[in-house]
Every structure is written in structure tokens, then in C-alpha cells.
Amino acid sequence: MSATQDNFARDNNFDALRFLGALLVFVSHATFVPTGTLWADPLYRLSNGQMTIGWIGVGMFFVISGYLITMSWERRRGILAFFQARALRIYPALIVVVLGIFLVGRLLSTDPSYFSNSSAWAYLANIVLPFVDNHLPGVFQNQPSSGVSDNFWTLRYEIGCYVLIASLGFFKVWRRDTVLVLFLLVSALFALGWPGTHNGWFDLPRYFLAGAVAYLYRDRIPWRGSLALLAFAGLTLFTFVGGMKLAFSLFGTYLTLYLAFAPWLNLRSFGKRGDFSYGLYLMGLFVQQVVQGALPRLGMVGNFVVSFPIVLTLAVLLWYAVEKPALAFKRFGRPKPSASPVVQASD
Template sequence: MRFVAAAMVFVFHVAMQQFFADQGAQQTLLSVFTQAGWTGVGFFFVLSGFVLTWSDRPGRPARRFWRRRFFKIYPNHLVTLVVAFVLLTWAAGVHVDGGHALLNLLLVQSWFPQLEIRASLNGVAWSLSCEMLFYLAFPLLIRPIRAIRPDRLWAWAAGVAVVIFLVPAVSSLLPREPFLPMGTNSSYDFWFIYQFPPVRMLDFVFGMILARIVMTRRRLPLDLGGSVALAVAAYALAPLFPWVYTLTAVMVVPLGLVIAAGAAAARPHPPTSLAGRVAVRLGEISFALYLWHQLVLTYGRQWLGGSQGLSTPVALGVVVLLFALTLALSWMLFTLVERPIMRRFAGPRRDRLAISEQPAAVPAGTAVGAGAGADPARADEGSTPDAPS
């Protein structure tokens, strides 16, 4: 599911970058995939709250949680930030504002309404500003959410969803100008509804509550197939809503139900199509794919002569080539940076020593969970109370 969401964001940026000279093909791409960007990011925010709650263990020190989150996020961000800086200054000859670069380095760029700050360097890293707030707040949020009585969880989830629908009304009080470069919509609306970390934390909290709903075995309104059908229908109908509601509100409940139903369907065994070796590895590299893809698309388009648009067959071939390149870079970042750093630094020293003393192979059929012998690099990444990691 994570890979599908990351691929949706990839295609969204393909549409935004005008690869196609044929305006009919370009407009078709925009009409079909503009919603994909908002949907993919929203999925990740809800999923983040769900997975962290699902894999949380009472009594775990907050500092251990924060250390794991830091080493999960920051090394990948630092690598792609440095690459973005080099490409901007060397390949594009652009002067990089030192203040903007510092805010990006510290992952606080999304707190600022100025578009030139939020989109600086590797523009997609704005979402990590939101994730950093989620992670800092999680040890404080999990206690009251754990205290909600199971029979009241759906009421709380509905309440959070209602607040998300009310956010555009609040944003209407902000200035109407400047407009976004891509249209006549207010830049302040886009920032407040879509990129402002405290507002996007509502998606995260919604995911946390949904995790408790599944963990306490409350009844879900739809199974996985029904939830996916609802999400597809909401995606198709999103253009009928005012633009400010398409950014988060329209899709948040359908996406949350897909995640909840997917987790419930994994008991006792996950669906084969979503849990095969290739599917799992694609999910593992999805974070790296998200960080790489806009850089690859932007500079790949320039270097391959697509600045004025390409014929439709050539444009399709270039997009496939750039997607393959993004996958290769993502695999390298995951294999050479993310996974080794998580194994080396993310867990307590005693856990790392235990891992180093384990046999090289585990007998087939052995379930490895989040307890003794589990890989500390994965214990917070989706291991569940009743399913193998």
C-alpha cells in the first residue's frame, strides 16, 4: 500500500511537470492524476498514526521512540537534501538562500507560509516537517487515545473527521493572495489546509484512533474490498467538491477505512498479493522513492530535452525510464543508508548486540515478532501484536 501511495505522488508530479507536448494528453493526465498527489500524501499521514499506534508498546521510553524516528527519517533526508543542493547550485546554477536551506535542514520549513521556503531544495521534504511534529507529539498523544473506551472510539474518529472538514472554513479567514503558481487558488489556503503541521496532525490522530478500533476488534463498516471501492469512488467524485476540500477532507475517511480494513484482513494472515517478497520490498523503499522522485523528474526532464514538452510516445518512454531510475536510487538509499543506519543506531545497545549474535539464517516458518530476537530496525515499522513482523 505504501508503494502504491508513493507511485501516486510520482504520477502527480509527472502531470505537474508538463512532459507532454500534446495538450490533450497533458490535460487528460492532469484531470486524472491531480487528485493523486493529495491522496498519496494523505494516505501516508493517516498510515503513520495507524502504524505507530499499532506497534506501540506501553512502557517504552519516549527517548527510545524519538531516537528510532530520527534515524528512520533524517539520514535519508540529509542525503537527498545534499543532492538537491548540488543539483541546484551546480546543474541549474541557482543561488540557494542560506536561511531557507537551514530551515529545510532542520525540517521546519512547512511551518512557514511562504512558498519559496516550503518548496526550497527538495520540495517534497515539506511533509517531513509534519512527520517530525507527529513523532514529537506521539508519546503525549498515545496516552489519552489509549484511555478512550472502546465503545467510544468511533465517535472520536467521527469527531476528528468533522474537524478536518471544518479546516477549510478556518482557512477562508486567511489572506486570498498571493495565488499558487499553478492556478488561481490562494497560497495561504494550500499552506494551512495541506502543509501546516498542526493541521495535518489531525490526519495522524485519525489514524491513531483507527488503529485502536482495529486492535480492540470493533466492527468496521466495510471490508477491504468495500473500502477500496469507496476510496476509488471518492477519488472519482473529488473534482465535484470545492478545491479546498479535495486537499484532505474528501479522501481522509475512505483512506482511513482502507488502512483499517487492510490491517483487519491481515488477521491471521495478510493477503498474498500484498505480502509477497516483491510487494514488501517495494513498500520498504517507498520512503526513499518519495524523497527521490521529484529531483529525478525535474532534472531528468531537463537533461532529456523535455523542457518544451515531448511527443506522447517519447514522453511515456521518458517517464518509464525516470521511474526505473527512481526505483534504482530508492533501492540504493534503502540498502546503503536507511537499513544499515536503523540496524546500527536505532535500537538500544543491548538489542543491537543481540542481533549481532543471532545466526545468519532463521528456519523457514519461524514467526519473528517485535519481541526478543526481532530486528530493531523493523519493530516500529508495522510489526503487529498477532502477526509476524
């Protein structure tokens, strides 16, 4: 494979990998919702509490996002256009899903004063900042897990990464050497275990920065199957000896992006009908919770089998009714086409 991806144009597997990431989160939640414990997740047990299957999916999301958002920033080079594109990708679907959960929550709630309960209305703050509130009064209260949108927690870190790249770009310090140093610094602090570093702000943005570094140094990184196998072996090793989250920054990033451009994978046309990954991610857990309440004896496999077709249908509807029309407005912030080919993907 070539040392760069700039010649691949639309020839990549990003859409398929995003969907895979959302699916991994969904699988992980299928173990959590019926049990209320992360230890039901096979990878969480295997790694002695380091990462769940869903965390792998989230890590893939952030690596891909770091790669593509860096590309998007370099193509636009304007803060307003950049944030317009990001807002159109994140918020239209989020607003619809939050309002939908709020309204459906009333039908499920055992609280007769649902609409007069301030905690119900507080949930709508998720429209502005995701994961401000994760519960609705009288909803899922008697289930193993009572959260209605546990999956929203990653979105605030995604938005934070957008602010980071725009801030560094505004001050003219978004260069590949600066981003590399920032990635190494955040990784070192996380590895040393300094107080306050083992939280989402030192974890998920690290994967984003890893993806950004990979894009900025794409002319120097060889993408080979042999190195991908070594990366897989390294990640497997750290699964058992510890340090898996830190290892994913390197090995997981390489594996994700290698698969994104692997010609043998041949998933280039996966997203031709639409990108349903975000809808699957946003609505997955809530639907799984509804299924758990209606059919509590299904168990983990049963919850997945029943919930997945429902969520996929809703994700398709969300894409065509909300996401795709909203993304059409991104063209107003796009630059004129460049003479040199670049990787084209949903950014």
C-alpha cells in the same frame, strides 16, 4: 477476514502500499514538472481541484503511519526510545538527500557565486526542519517549476504527528477514546471550514489520526471486501460532489488498511529486498527536475519513463548505504518480545 489484525504477524502488505504511495506521488510530479500546474494531474481535473494523484499517495502514507506509529508507541512506551526510532527512520536519509541536492545544485546552477550565496546555504536548514526552503540559486530557474524539493512539504506534518502522539502519551491521555474525539474534532473543524483549518495541520494529521483510530479500535472494525467496495464507491462519489479530502479520512483509511491485510493481494514478500519507498519519495522530484532540464521536450509520460529507473536505482542505493544501517540502531530502543502476537512491519 478476521475482525482484528493481531493474528496476521508479518502477513501484511504494508511495504507494497508504501511503495505504491510513493509511486503515486512520483506519477503526479511527472505531470507537474513539465507543466508547472496541478491541473495537468488527471485526478485534480476530475475532482475539480480537490486532490491530485500524489495527494492520494500522501494520504495513504499518513494512514499507514498513524496505524504503525501507534503500534510502535504502544510497544515502546518511552519517549526517548520512541523519538530515537522516529529520528533514525526520517533523518539519516533526509540529511544525505539534502546534502546531495545542495552539491548537485552547484553543478546545475547558473549562478557563479553559488557557494557564496546565502540562499544556497539556507537550503541546508531542510536538514533540521524539512521544507524551510525549496529553491537553490540559479537551479531550475527557467523551467515550468523551479522548486528543487517540493515533496519535502509533508515531512514537517509527519514529524508534528510524532510530537503529538508523544505529548499525549507523556500526559497519559493517549487512549483510544481520546484519539477518536480528537479525530472527530479536527474533522468537524475542517468540514465547517473555520478560518485556519484548511491547511496542512488540519489535513494530513487527520489521516494520521484516522490510522491511529483504526489501530486502537482494530478489535471492533470488520475488514470485509463488501465494505471496501462501499468505501471505494463513497470516495468516488465525493470526488464529483465535493468533500473528497474529508471523505478520504474515512473511506481512504478503510481502503488502505483493508488492502494492507487482504489475503488475496498476496504482496507479503514485496519488501524482502528492502523498503525503497522513502528514497523514491525523497529523491523523485529532484531527479524529475534534472531530467526536465536536460530533456525538456519529453513531456509527462517521457519524464516518467526516463526518471523512474534513475530514481529507483538511487533509492536502492540509499536503502542499503544509509537507511538499513541506520535502522539497525533501532534495536537498542525495542522492548522485549511480547508473548502475544502483533503485526510486525517497518515502523
